[in-house]
Amino acid sequence: MMIVFMVLIMTKRMSVLTALVLTPIAFALIAGFHFTEISDMIVKGVQQVAPTAVMIMFAILYFGIMIDAGLFDPMVAKILKIVKGDPLKIVVGTAVLTMLVALDGDGTTTYMITTTAMLPLFTLLGIRPIILAGIAGVGMGIMNTIPWGGATPRAASALGVDPSLLFGPMIPVIGAGVLSMIIVAYFLGKAERKRLGVIELDQPIHANEMAAALQDDIKRPKLWWFNLALTLLLVLLLVSGKVSLTVLFVLAFCVAIIVNYPNLDQQRERIAAHSTNVLAIASMIFAAGVFTGILTGTKMVDEMAISIVSAIPEQLGGFIPVIVALTSGIFTFFMPNDAYFYGVLPILSETAAAYGVDKIEIARASIIGQPIHMLSPLVPSTHLLVGLVGVSLDQHQKFGMKWAVLAVVAMTVMAVLIGAISIW
Numbered sequence: 001m002m003i004v005f006m007v008l009i010m011t012k013r014m015s016v017l018t019a020l021v022l023t024p025i026a027f028a029l030i031a032g033f034h035f036t037e038i039s040d041m042i043v044k045g046v047q048q049v050a051p052t053a054v055m056i057m058f059a060i061l062y063f064g065i066m067i068d069a070g071l072f073d074p075m076v077a078k079i080l081k082i083v084k085g086d087p088l089k090i091v092v093g094t095a096v097l098t099m100l101v102a103l104d105g106d107g108t109t110t111y112m113i114t115t116t117a118m119l120p121l122f123t124l125l126g127i128r129p130i131i132l133a134g135i136a137g138v139g140m141g142i143m144n145t146i147p148w149g150g151a152t153p154r155a156a157s158a159l160g161v162d163p164s165l166l167f168g169p170m171i172p173v174i175g176a177g178v179l180s181m182i183i184v185a186y187f188l189g190k191a192e193r194k195r196l197g198v199i200e201l202d203q204p205i206h207a208n209e210m211a212a213a214l215q216d217d218i219k220r221p222k223l224w225w226f227n228l229a230l231t232l233l234l235v236l237l238l239v240s241g242k243v244s245l246t247v248l249f250v251l252a253f254c255v256a257i258i259v260n261y262p263n264l265d266q267q268r269e270r271i272a273a274h275s276t277n278v279l280a281i282a283s284m285i286f287a288a289g290v291f292t293g294i295l296t297g298t299k300m301v302d303e304m305a306i307s308i309v310s311a312i313p314e315q316l317g318g319f320i321p322v323i324v325a326l327t328s329g330i331f332t333f334f335m336p337n338d339a340y341f342y343g344v345l346p347i348l349s350e351t352a353a354a355y356g357v358d359k360i361e362i363a364r365a366s367i368i369g370q371p372i373h374m375l376s377p378l379v380p381s382t383h384l385l386v387g388l389v390g391v392s393l394d395q396h397q398k399f400g401m402k403w404a405v406l407a408v409v410a411m412t413v414m415a416v417l418i419g420a421i422s423i424w
Contacts, residue, residue: 001027004023005019005023005291008023009377009393009394010394012394016284016394018287020287020377021287021291023291024290024291024295028041038297041293041294041297041298042290044293044297045289045291045292045293045296045297046289047289048293049286049288050289051244051246052380053380054246055108055249056108056281056282056384057278058246058253059249060112060277060278060281061253061278062234062249063116064273064274065253065256065260066231066256067116068270069220069256070219070220070221071224071227071231072116073219074224083121085198085199086198087189087198088189088193090125091185091192092182092185094131094132095135095185096182097113097117097118098110098114098135098136098139099142099143099181102139102140102143103143103146106381107150107379107382108381109235109238110136110140110143111136111381111384111385111388112388114132114136115132118132119132125196125199126196127196129389129390130389130399131188132389133399133400134396134403135184135185135403136385136389137382137400138181138184138371138374138403138407139178139181140381141370141371141372141375141404142174142178142371142407142411143174143178145177145367145368146167146174147163150337151337151367151370151373152170154341154342155341155345155363155366156363157341158342159346159349159359159363160359161363166360166363169415169418169419170364170367172414173364173368173411173415173418174411177371177407177408179410180410181407184403184406218270220260226259227256227260230256257271277388281380281384284380284383285383288377288378288380291378292335292336295339296339296343301335301339301343302343304334304335318423320352320357320362321361321362321364321365321423322421322423324348324365325365325366325368325408325411326368326409326412327369328340328365328366328367328368328370328373329368329408331344331369332369332372332376333372340366345362345363348366349362361420361421361422364415365421368412371403371411374404375396375400375404382396
């Protein structure tokens with residue numbers, strides 16, 4: 001099923017949306033499940049992703065309103081002044097900005113802020129937007145291993161280990177991933193500088209062509225401080241983790257659109273302007289819910305895990321931590337983090353225990369593959385990223401996969417060198 005799914009989207013025989021829905025249904029029917037059973041699986045899968053879909057819908061609307069109102073125009077002007085039209089500085093700056101913003105642990109916020117700040121510069125100078133998508137996606141994957149990110153809490157809770165014991169030795173490992181991404185950004189930026197040269201920029205404020213094209217009455221310069229305060233408050237609450245992300249974005253959007261555009265006709269215009277992007281991404285997330293619902297409900301996930309674990313030769317038992325580190329990205333590319341960490345990881349941990357490997361090492365190894373995971377079509381924020389940047393999912397995967405693999409290898413090597421995971 002996985003192979004057919006990937007072939008369909010890579011060869012463009014189907015869109016990602018239709019492949020996510022039709023492929024698992026077809027294989028579930030082939031496997032002998034009744035359509036009523038499959039329907040229940042689909043409903044459960046869609047219910048699981050619904051909060052995420054709502055959150056991302058309102059996140060897009062919120063940041064869309066902020067872009068329309070001109071909140072990020074001064075930021076773009078400042079960045080333009082620093083980089084001075086140098087593609088190398090812009091690409092490296094993108095990597096640094098991504099991993100700084102990703103400290104909040106949320107891919108949606110990271111992608112929204114990074115693309116909002118950097119895409120105008122990429123567009124203005126003619127830098128390939130696929131580079132922005134690749135760097136942001138892999139960079140977010142590296143930072144997804146922080147304690148409040150998506151992977152570490154799951155690994156800790158699934159194996160019943162102390163998150164602080166899990167994370168401490170991982171700091172140099174994450175550092176290795178960050179360094180590898182900055183080096184990749186340097187060479188990509190150097191290639192773009194060679195292709196484009198350093199460009200003199202004459203219009204520092206309206207670097208964003210889309211923003212420049214908007215009518216002046218859409219801008220809200222007098223509300224800039226209010227919009228900045230609202231956005232900073234939103235980010236602080238996001239990082240605190242005390243309030244649901246969905247609730248935060250719904251409330252923030254409502255406040256933002258009422259304050260910036262009190263006229264109902266203007267509100268309808270602004271919502272309509274962003275509705276295409278919202279619909280495309282929301283539908284993709286719900287389709288991913290169909291895929292994961294069937295994947296989990298049919299127990300395909302469980303059987304894949306058992307089959308792969310049983311395929312590990314006994315003489316490689318001492319290498320299980322490294323094997324887990326290198327394969328975790330593959331697992332989490334084809335299944336959601338929840339399915340991997342709560343379904344597959346305990347099986348891997350029990351197998352490793354038979355060879356005397358501590359489960360804390362398996363927990364650390366399991367989160368190293370996150371750079372590959374963040375390229376998966378099953379990650380909702382990935383669809384947000386490619387939608388914002390304007391590239392297709394298969395283009396993003398083809399470009400970013402080699403850099404994601406490089407980051408995973410660099411992190412694995414560092415983990416072995418410092419003893420975060422060991423070879424017995």
